[in-house]
Amino acid sequence: MTAKPVALDFHPLRADLYQELHSRPFQVLPPSARVSHIAVITTPEQRKNQFKHLQSLHRMLGEPWPEEEVTCYEQTFDQLRIRREVHMEFTAYTFTNLAPSDAEPFEETGISALPHGWLKQLQGTVVAAFHIDVSPSSAHARDEPAFMRRHFEGMRLVGSSPQEGAARVLGTFQLHSDNFGRFMVINDSMSDSQLGRLVQRLMEIETYRLMSLLALPVARDITPALNDMDQQLATITQALADNETLDEQTILAKLTHIAAKIEAFRAHSTFRFSATKAYHQLVLTRLEELREDEVSGHLTITEFMTRRLTPAVKTCESVGVRLEDLSRRVDRASDMMRTRVELAIQSQNQELLSSMDRRSRIQLMMQHTVEGFSVVAISYYLIGLLSLGLSALAGAGYPVNKPVALGIAIPVVLATVFVVIRLIHHRFIRMADRQ
Structure with missing residues (x-):
């Protein structure tokens, strides 16, 4: 028996708030699959064109296309599953090849099943692009490290056994000859749902890792200019402390120039540094959810991230803190200079008043x-x-x-x-x- 609805004054966003928790459901993966994940930074105009591009893919496959864009779109066409997720800064595409295959890992990928030429017309700037080979465990794959390395072109591997040993994850966190990254997931005892969640977390870790590192070149570019401005400010402050005779107008002009450069750097970097902090926190959260066990001879993903990613993020944070500190120091130096100028003006006014009194x-x-x-x-x-x-x-x-x-x-x-x-x-x- 269906309950009768109660006539209450509901908030207009109530349904959206409920739906938000279900807007990006985890995938369900079979024991054997090839997954390709691509994250693309887009402008609003490119995002509109991307949706039209997605509609053209449906037409090429002879399938009905979506009329309205949604935050997370997923559709399966026979043996090809397409998933598109719209984020604030980027759009993520996941292509899953579900067809049975006897090919070697990474010989066939998720994008192998796409119509020829469609992917090349994808608009935007690609930040993350990698393949994930999902396969069931075998004694041959488990016992022979050389079997693993040859599929990663001899690069050093990073890996672990997440979910208390229910699977093995291996990767290099490097680009391979096809300009894509590579990961291998070997399933021991996971269900299809657990396997889908594991692969989803792995994709998010790699995507958010790369997005968080976008601020590092900005920090490196800003640092030399900050060193120069820091030295100039130290010289001015020391001159003020020594009570030297200064050209106040020239000093105030220098301080104004330094303050303007700092504000320009802040406008250019504040969003990027804030995004880096948020992405890094997401990476740490996903790493905790993996619950990794160590694989003999390899760094775990958490150890690798802690050793390589965390220092890069700390560098960005330190540059952001340094910008704020320089801004405050410039303000204090400017206040001291203004006070010095005001005292000089008051002294001149006093002399002028004395002269007027004599007259x-x-x-x-x-x-x-x-x-x-x-x-x-x-x-x-x-x-x-x-x-x-x-x-x-x-x-x-x-x-x-x-x-x-x-x-x-x-x-x-x-x-x-x-x-x-x-x-x-x-x-x-x-x-x-x-x-």
């Missing part, structure tokens, strides 16, 4: 002098006006002693003008003080 005192003294002349000038004009007035009164017949009147008026006028000018002067001073 103000001189102007005040000059003003007092001018005020004395002003009293005389104003009094002179007032006495002149008074003389004209007295002359007019005398002409009108009034008995006025003009010389005596002018003699008495001169000191009175001088005193009055002086007092009035001082009162006006003090009034303006009080107004300035209030402001």
